[in-house]
Amino acid sequence: MSRTGETLMAMYEAMRARFGHRGWWPSAAATDVETAEGKPVDPATLPAEGRLEIAVGAILTQNTNWINVEKAIRNLRQADCMSVGALYAKPQAEIAGLIRPAGYYNVKAKRLKNFIARVHEGFGDDVEAFLDRSVSTLREELLSINGIGRETADSIILYAAGKPSFVVDAYTVRIGVRHGLLSPEDDYEAVKELFESSLPQGVDLWKDYHAQLVETGKRYCRPQARCEGCPLEHFPHDVDV
Numbered sequence: 211m212s213r214t215g216e217t218l219m220a221m222y223e224a225m226r227a228r229f230g231h232r233g234w235w236p237s238a239a240a241t242d243v244e245t246a247e248g249k250p251v252d253p254a255t256l257p258a259e260g261r262l263e264i265a266v267g268a269i270l271t272q273n274t275n276w277i278n279v280e281k282a283i284r285n286l287r288q289a290d291c292m293s294v295g296a297l298y299a300k301p302q303a304e305i306a307g308l309i310r311p312a313g314y315y316n317v318k319a320k321r322l323k324n325f326i327a328r329v330h331e332g333f334g335d336d337v338e339a340f341l342d343r344s345v346s347t348l349r350e351e352l353l354s355i356n357g358i359g360r361e362t363a364d365s366i367i368l369y370a371a372g373k374p375s376f377v378v379d380a381y382t383v384r385i386g387v388r389h390g391l392l393s394p395e396d397d398y399e400a401v402k403e404l405f406e407s408s409l410p411q412g413v414d415l416w417k418d419y420h421a422q423l424v425e426t427g428k429r430y431c432r433p434q435a436r437c438e439g440c441p442l443e444h445f446p447h448d449v450d451v
Contacts, residue, residue, distance in 0.1 A: 214391065215408035221389070221442055222415075225422035228441035232421035235264050235369040259292050262337045264370035266292070268362050269322050270312040281311035294335040297326045321357030328355055341371040349375060360398050368420070374413050376405045377420045381427025388431065388447045 211219070263283060270279045285308040286292050291300055306319035328351070333340045341348065345367060352363035360378070367375035378401045386392035392401055409415065430440035435449040 211410075212408055214404070215410075217389075217391065217445070218405070218408050218419075219410075221445060222419050222422060224441045224445070225426055226418070229422060229425050232418055232425060234417055234421040235267065258337050261341060261370045262294065263292055265325065265337070265341075265366045266297075266322065268365040268369065269325060269358065270309060270318055271365075272314075272318070272359075272362060274313045278311045278313060282309040282315075285309065285311070294326055294329050294337055297322065298330040298335070317357070321355075324356050325358060341366075345373045345375050348373070360402075364402070368413065368417055372413055374406070374411055374416060376402050376409075376416050378402050378405070379420075379424070381423045381431065382420070384433075385423055385427060385431050385442070387451055388435070388449055389442065389445055390448070394451065 266286070267276075267279055267283060270282050283292075286297075286305075289300075289308055291297055291305070291308065297305065302319050302323050305322060306315045309315050309318055309322070312318055329335065329337050329340045343351075348367055348371060349363055352358050352366060353360065358366075364375045364377040367373050368377055378398050382405075383392060383396075383401060386396075386401065386404075387394050392404065396404075405416075405419075409419065426440065426442060430436045431442075437443050437447070437449065
């Protein structure tokens with residue numbers, strides 16, 4: 211393992227020691243469910259509705275917090291809309307009303323309809339067939355859907371498809387830059403490549419690593435850093451970059 215990889219794993223162990231396994235995706239119907247052995251459920255073993263819910267959540271969580279996304283998902287469930295066929299048939303305006311708690315609901319309803327249309331038209335409503343392809347093929351198709359960016363695509367691949375594609379967000383970049391692992395000029399793909407090439411290959415590890423970074427970023431590595439008590443406090447860092 212490279213020196214960078216060793217540093218990243220040491221950081222992961224420090225975060226996990228503090229927060230425990232995060233059990234993401236943060237959905238009661240999805241990957242935070244654990245087996246009796248304490249291992250996360252493989253998305254491939256979930257029913258189609260569970261995998262679809264993760265994908266829907268990834269689209270809705272853009273620019274909002276998970277609590278609001280949960281409210282939107284609850285509305286979709288109560289309206290019997292948590293299936294590709296039901297979402298495809300539902301008018302966009304009605305979907306917008308159901309997902310209103312997630313914010314930017316008109317924009318997100320359009321993005322959700324774009325995703326659903328691709329699954330419906332190309333895979334006959336079979337979200338499992340849509341997801342069960344190679345990472346490169348799936349990522350290319352997701353990025354071709356209007357409104358789905360790289361973070362959302364990688365979230366769907368990692369958490370809904372259960373395939374290795376590291377998710378990069380603002381927390382990942384901020385923590386990486388402050389700890390000298392990244393340059394402020396590094397783009398999304400460069401950051402993604404650093405983590406994927408340095409860490410051991412493993413879907414469960416990559417899921418939990420992303421979740422640990424989010425938790426650390428939310429609590430400590432904010433735009434105005436709160437280093438005292440941070441699990442990464444003892445790693446070399448510079449909050450002024």
